[in-house]
Amino acid sequence: MSTETSPPTSGRIAGVEVRSIDYVPLNERHGKVWSQGPLWFMSNAQIATLAVGTFSITGGGNLIWSMLAIIGGVLFGTFFMAFHSAQGPQLGLPQMIQSRPQFGYVGALLVWAFAYLQYAGFNIFNTILAGDALNSTIHGPSKMWIVVATVVAAVVALVGYDLIHGVERWLTAGFLVIFGLLTIGICTLNYPAGSFDLGGFKWTPFLIQFGAVAGYQISWAIYVSDYSRYLPPSVTVRLTFLWTYWGSALGAIWLMCLGAALAAWAGAKFDTIASIKEAGDHVFSGFGAIALVFSTLGLISVTALNMYGGSLTLISAIDSFKKIRPTATLRILTIGFTAVLSLIPALLIGENFLTNFEDFLLLVLYLFIPWTAVNLVDYYVVRRGHYAIAEIFNPRGLYGRWGWRGITSYLVGFAAMLPFLSTSKYTGFVAAALNGADISMFVGLPVAGILYWVLAKSIDVEGETRIAKAEAAELERLAHAHQRPEEHLGDVTG
Secondary structure, three states: OOOOOOOHHHOEEOOEEOOOOOOOOHHHOOOOHHHHHHHHHHHHOOHHHHHHOOHHHHOOOOHHHHHHHHHHHHHHHHHHHHHHHOHHHHHOOOOHHHHHHHHOOOOOHHHHHHHHHHHHHHHHHHHHHHHHHHHHHOOOOHHHHHHHHHHHHHHHHHHOHHHHHHHHHHHHHHHHHHHHHHHHHHHOOOOOOOOOOOOOOOHHHHHHHHHHHHHHHHHHHHOHHHHOOOOOOOOOHHHHHHHHHHHHHHHHHHHHHHHHHHHHHHHHHOOHHHHHHHHHOOOOOOHHHHHHHHHHHHHHHHHHHHHHHHHHHHHHHHHHHOOOOOOHHHHHHHHHHHHHHHHHHHHHOOOOHHHHHHHHHHHHHHHHHHHHHHHHHHHHHHOOOOOOHHHHOOOOOOOOOOOHHHHHHHHHHHHHHHHHOEOOOOEOHHHHHOOOOOOOHHHHHHHHHHHHHHHHHHOOHHHHHHHHHHHHHHHHHHHHOOOOHHHOOOOOOO
């Protein structure tokens, strides 16, 4: 996909990506699989990720067990998001549009609404952190910097896929140097007695930290294949999985462990921005400000990812009510709307950032645990990657308007989690009996996944595969000509 002005078949107009929810044809596939590594590494290498690592410490846990909870939660949660990433090159579709085969043409709106909530929520927190970081270093009103961060992120999201990948690669190089030095500085700090005592284990802060970390990693799953869908289909599932997994996991473990260390060191006076600045100044005077300014670039870049994914989800939702042509103009409008939707609350939101952020992360975990189970079981176990892509865009097509199997499995999986939930607003009776320990994900995942696998036994997978093969060549021709398949292939299901 060239960055120059080119004919419509290139997928770009004057450097701006024009494809959104539609299928990416083979002639536009490009890039190397290793690019998933720096993309997902840098997506986690920012202050919001660091803040996730503080929950156990602020909840009464010690440093060593907080770090072990972080490592375990990251390795567990990243497993799911990386398998979603591997779907991109094989299907050439954005992540959330892939929910239609499980939930139906209209039924997928259920998970899209939750996904869009997530994009807006994370951007509220990201831009608040960016505003505070720039206020404490460059100075100027925090709200002004929130607006600046939002506008810059929107421009990056508008240009699209290739610019996002390029920005993340350059930021990764800078991060390794700046945060490498910051890490050395943090390792030289004096920590309170008992910080590394393995005998200081406490179930509740450990599971809160594990759940928040796993939820944070799983939250990437709703758009992870958006950033692998332009890769050639010859890229293997294994390589896409590995580059995504270790890129994301290493970035998350590094930043979250730094967050835990800073919280343990600072104690009651811990503040995300102030503590980073003070710890950085232990390297040399003024380095804390440098680290914060660079961290802001990471926050802006991940905000751009959320706007890009939010735009795709919003276009998908609109398309479910009224067939639309996903043009560059529509991308501009939906990215702008997504930016404004997070900007207004970011300018108005009150204090108590960490408590609000923790509750938000747990909400994300609860909402997407049953979805990720259904989507992955469908892709890897039931249909094994064989989808009639044109039918995904056909409201009267093969997958129907309401996917009762996926919806039922999702709702039952979520209901099964309720007794095990533990938040500041609601605690289930099982969680209360466990002194607030949250094990809901270990219930929701198997319940939703196994139930969907049982219900999906009645799906005619062989028939769907035959339809997919019959449509493949024509789908490529129509995508190359920027024509929507449902307008030309007709209702192949009769």
